[in-house]
Amino acid sequence: MNTGGSSVAATSTTHPDDGSMRIRALSHSDLADVARIQRECYGHGFIESVDSFAAKLAANAEFSFLATRQNVAVGYAVAFPWAFGEIPALNGLEYSIPPNADSLYIHDIAVVPTARGTGTARLLLDTVLSTARSKGYRRAFLVAVQGAAAYWRRHGFEPVPHDEKLARYLAAYGEGAVCMTSVDETG
Known part of the structure; x- marks a missing residue:
């Protein structure tokens, strides 16, 4: 099993059509698949x-x-620790985790159209959030694009009130981009 440096083991779950769905750590060798899925x-x-x-x-x-x-490969999730209220650059080439990272930023969860409705996105989200909880992150946040805010609301995320600084960050993500957050109240 390729763990790509992650301490999380692969997860298998039964898929109604083909028998199994596997979630594993994303590695550099998967980036061609990420590019394909993204397109x-x-x-x-x-x-x-x-x-x-x-x-x-x-x-x-x-x-x-x-x-x-x-x-x-039918889907991926990319997330990393970040400071709540600051949005990482879209398509940036340099990222370093800020020392004041207090939350998990979910940069992207994408599932190919043929795998939508199979629970793949939910399984990816659950894996990301459970890993975040295990590392002490209670808050996750993201930028909903392409009209996805309703989807994220169904999964417990709420819009963050916008101030001028947040509006500047969101401008790079296109019209209608919404910063959303979810806080785990159990831990």
């Missing part, structure tokens, strides 16, 4: 370079995962 899921303005994903993984790969079905 299937996002409009041109949201496509990030392989180098940008490599920089994110180099900064911290502990919270990033790949979903496979029948050994084919």
Whole structure:
């Protein structure tokens, strides 16, 4: 099993159609799959370079995962510790975890259209959030794009009130981008 430096073991779950879904740590060798999945899921303005994903993984790969079905990559999650209220650059080439990182930033969860509705995104999100809890992060936040705010609300995320600073960060993520957060009240 390729753990890509993560302390989280792979997770298997039964998939109603083909028998198994596997979640494992995302590694640099998976970046071609990430690029393919990204092209299937996002409009041109949201496509990030392989180098940008490599920089994110180099900064911290502990919270990033790949979903496979029948050994084919069908989804991924990229997340890393960050300071709540600050939004990392989209398609940046240099990332370092800030010393005041108090939250987990979910940069991206993407699932190919043919695997939507199978629970893949939920499994990726659950894996990211359980890993965050195990490392002491109670708050997760993200930027919802392409009209995804309703999806994230269904999974416990709420919009963050915007101030001028947050509005500047969100401008880079396109019209309608919404910063959202979820706090684990159990721990």
